[in-house]
Amino acid sequence: MSPEPTTAAPAGPVRGARTRTARVPTKPHGQWAVDGTEPLNGNEEFKLEDNGLNVRERIESTYAAGGFASIDPTDLHGRFRWWGLYTQRKPGIDGGRTATLSPEELEDEYFMLRVRVDGGQLTTDQLRVIGGISTEFARDTADLTDRQNIQLHWIRVEDVPEIWRRLEDVDLSTTEACGDVPRVILGSPVAGIAADEIIDPTPQILEIAERFIGDESLANLPRKYKTAITGHPSQDVVHEINDCAFVAVTHPELGIGYDLWVGGGLSTVPRLGERLGAFVTPDRVAEVWHGVIRIFRDYGYRRLRNKARLKFLLADWGTERFREVLETEYLDAPLPDGPAAPRPIGQGDHVGAHRQKDGLFYVGAAPAVGRVSGTTLTALADLAEAHGSTRIRTTPYQKVLVLDVAEDRVESLISGLDAIGLQARPSLFRRATIACTGIEFCKLAIVETKVNAARAIEQLEERLGALEPEIGRPITLHVNGCPNSCARIQTADIGLKGQLVTIDGEQVPGYQVHLGGGLASAERSEEAGLGRTVRGLKVPADGIADYAERVIRRYLADREHPDETFATWAHRADEEALQ
Structure with a gap:
C-alpha cells in the first residue's frame, strides 16, 4: 500500500505566503x-x-x-x-x-x-x-x-x-x-x-x-x-x-x-x-x-x-x-534563526596531497571524466592497501580520494595512481572537466559525452598546457548528452548541453553552450549563479576543444586583470567575444 499523507493542508493564510496575481489553476496539482x-x-x-x-x-x-x-x-x-x-x-x-x-x-x-x-x-x-x-x-x-x-x-x-x-x-x-x-x-x-x-x-x-x-x-x-x-x-x-x-x-x-x-x-x-x-x-x-x-x-x-x-x-x-x-x-519545535555560512575556502574537489588532522595524508586523483573500470577499481584497492590505507572516498566531482597515507609514502602512491590512470597532479583541464553517461548507455541522450570530453581534455592539454600558469585556476567544462543536466551544465564555466544542432545547413550531433555558471567556491569572485546562453551559439560534437580553446584565449586577452574569473568575464562580454 502506498502511504497516506500524515498531515492536512494548512487552514487559512500562512506567514510569508506570496501574494499572486496570476490566475488560480483550474486543475489540482496532485498534492x-x-x-x-x-x-x-x-x-x-x-x-x-x-x-x-x-x-x-x-x-x-x-x-x-x-x-x-x-x-x-x-x-x-x-x-x-x-x-x-x-x-x-x-x-x-x-x-x-x-x-x-x-x-x-x-x-x-x-x-x-x-x-x-x-x-x-x-x-x-x-x-x-x-x-x-x-x-x-x-x-x-x-x-x-x-x-x-x-x-x-x-x-x-x-x-x-x-x-x-x-x-x-x-x-x-x-x-x-x-x-x-x-x-x-x-x-x-x-x-x-x-x-x-x-x-x-x-x-x-x-x-x-x-x-x-x-x-x-x-x-x-x-x-x-x-x-x-x-x-x-x-x-x-x-x-x-x-x-x-x-x-x-x-x-x-x-x-x-x-x-x-x-x-x-x-x-x-x-x-x-x-x-x-x-x-x-x-x-x-x-x-x-x-x-x-x-x-x-x-x-x-x-x-x-x-x-x-x-x-x-x-x-x-x-x-x-x-x-x-x-x-x-x-517538527517538534521551531528552529532558531542562524547566520549564513561564510564564503568557501579552498578547493572543493580535494585533488592532490593534503595533510589530515592526524598527521597522515589524503590524496585526491582525477580519472578522465569519471570513466574507470572494474580492473582499475580493484587495482586502486590493492594500491591503497599497499600504502597502508583501507579507506577510499568518492566526490561530487567524479574524483577519488585515498585516505590515511604516511607522508613518506605519498609520492609512491601518486606514481601508482598515475600508472592506473588516476592523476593526483592533473592538468587544469582534466581536473575541471566532468561528463554524464551520454549516448553510449543512456536512453535519454542525444550526443556522446565521455569519449568526446576525454578527447577534448587531451587536445586542450596539448594546445593550452603552456598557458596554465596564466590561466591560474580551473575553468570548469561540463559535458551533458541531453537537456537534463546530470553533468550540471548550467553551473559550469563552460557547460555543453547535448542536442542536434544545425551547422552550415546540416543537422549534426552537438551542444548548446552555457557560459559563466558556477556554485560557491573559493576560486570564484561571484556568488553561485547560472550560466548565460548566447543566441545561435552551437558546437559540433567533435568541436569541444576547438570552442573551449577559442573562448579561453579570448578570455585571457580580454580580462581586465589576472584575478577576473572566467564567469565574471563571460557575463560581461559581448556575444561576439563568446562565439
Whole structure:
C-alpha cells in the first residue's frame, strides 16, 4: 500500500505566503495533503498500486530465473529503479531517434546498476567487491558519478541477486539509488579527516541513511529527492542544487551546526536552492531532513511530472511559508534563526596531497571524466592497501580520494595512481572537466559525452598546457548528452548541453553552450549563479576543444586583470567575444 499523507493542508493564510496575481489553476496539482491521493497520471498509478521497494522479491524469485522476457513492463520501466536498475540504451541508435522512439524501442536487455555510496565513503574491501562485480558481470565497466555513486553497465537480470548478495556482504546496496525516492546523500569526501574541518557530518549522514533509506513511507515521492551535507569550509557538496542541504556554520550563541537550504535542482528548469535562515544543531539534522522530505511527499506537485520537484513548490510558497509549514506541521519545535555560512575556502574537489588532522595524508586523483573500470577499481584497492590505507572516498566531482597515507609514502602512491590512470597532479583541464553517461548507455541522450570530453581534455592539454600558469585556476567544462543536466551544465564555466544542432545547413550531433555558471567556491569572485546562453551559439560534437580553446584565449586577452574569473568575464562580454 502506498502511504497516506500524515498531515492536512494548512487552514487559512500562512506567514510569508506570496501574494499572486496570476490566475488560480483550474486543475489540482496532485498534492496529497490538498487534493488527496487519487493518482493523476500513469507514474502515480503504478506507485499507488504497489510500492516500488516490493519489486525486489519478484526480481529474486521470478525475473532472475525467467530472464528479461519474463519481466512485467511496469516493473521494468518503473519499479526496477527503486533498486538502482535502469535498462540501458541499445547500441547503434543515433541521437536523432532519441525523441522519436519509445523507451521499449530504445532499450537493450541489459541494465545500468547504480551502487549507492552515501557520503562517498568506501573501504578497500567494498571497492574490491565492486571491482570484482564489474569484471565478472559488467564487462569491466564502471563510472564514478557526480553524485558519489559508482555505476556499472551490461548487467543481466539473471545476475542481479548474486550481485546484491556480494554487495550486501560488505554493507553496500543499490536500495533507492534511483526512482522517486530519497537518493544518495552527498557528503564531504574529507569528513572526519580534514585538518580544517568545521564538523564531521558522518554521524548525521549515517543516521539519515539507517533510519530512512528503504522506509516504505518515503518510497513514493513526487519525484527524486537529493540531499547534501558538509562540514568542510570548501562547501564541497554542491549544496545549492540539492532538494535539502546542510552546510556547516558557527552560530554566535549556539555553537557549530548547519545552515539549512532547500529547493535546489537543475535539469531543464534550473533553480538554485535557498536558505531558510534556520540553524540546525547536529542532533536535529535527521529530524529536519525527515520534515523536509515529508513536506515534499505531502505537498509536492504530482499531476505534471515536469513540475514534480521540490523547487517548484518552493518557488510558489517562498522560504517563509516553507519554514512555517516545516516548523508547525513537521517538527517538534521551531528552529532558531542562524547566520549564513561564510564564503568557501579552498578547493572543493580535494585533488592532490593534503595533510589530515592526524598527521597522515589524503590524496585526491582525477580519472578522465569519471570513466574507470572494474580492473582499475580493484587495482586502486590493492594500491591503497599497499600504502597502508583501507579507506577510499568518492566526490561530487567524479574524483577519488585515498585516505590515511604516511607522508613518506605519498609520492609512491601518486606514481601508482598515475600508472592506473588516476592523476593526483592533473592538468587544469582534466581536473575541471566532468561528463554524464551520454549516448553510449543512456536512453535519454542525444550526443556522446565521455569519449568526446576525454578527447577534448587531451587536445586542450596539448594546445593550452603552456598557458596554465596564466590561466591560474580551473575553468570548469561540463559535458551533458541531453537537456537534463546530470553533468550540471548550467553551473559550469563552460557547460555543453547535448542536442542536434544545425551547422552550415546540416543537422549534426552537438551542444548548446552555457557560459559563466558556477556554485560557491573559493576560486570564484561571484556568488553561485547560472550560466548565460548566447543566441545561435552551437558546437559540433567533435568541436569541444576547438570552442573551449577559442573562448579561453579570448578570455585571457580580454580580462581586465589576472584575478577576473572566467564567469565574471563571460557575463560581461559581448556575444561576439563568446562565439
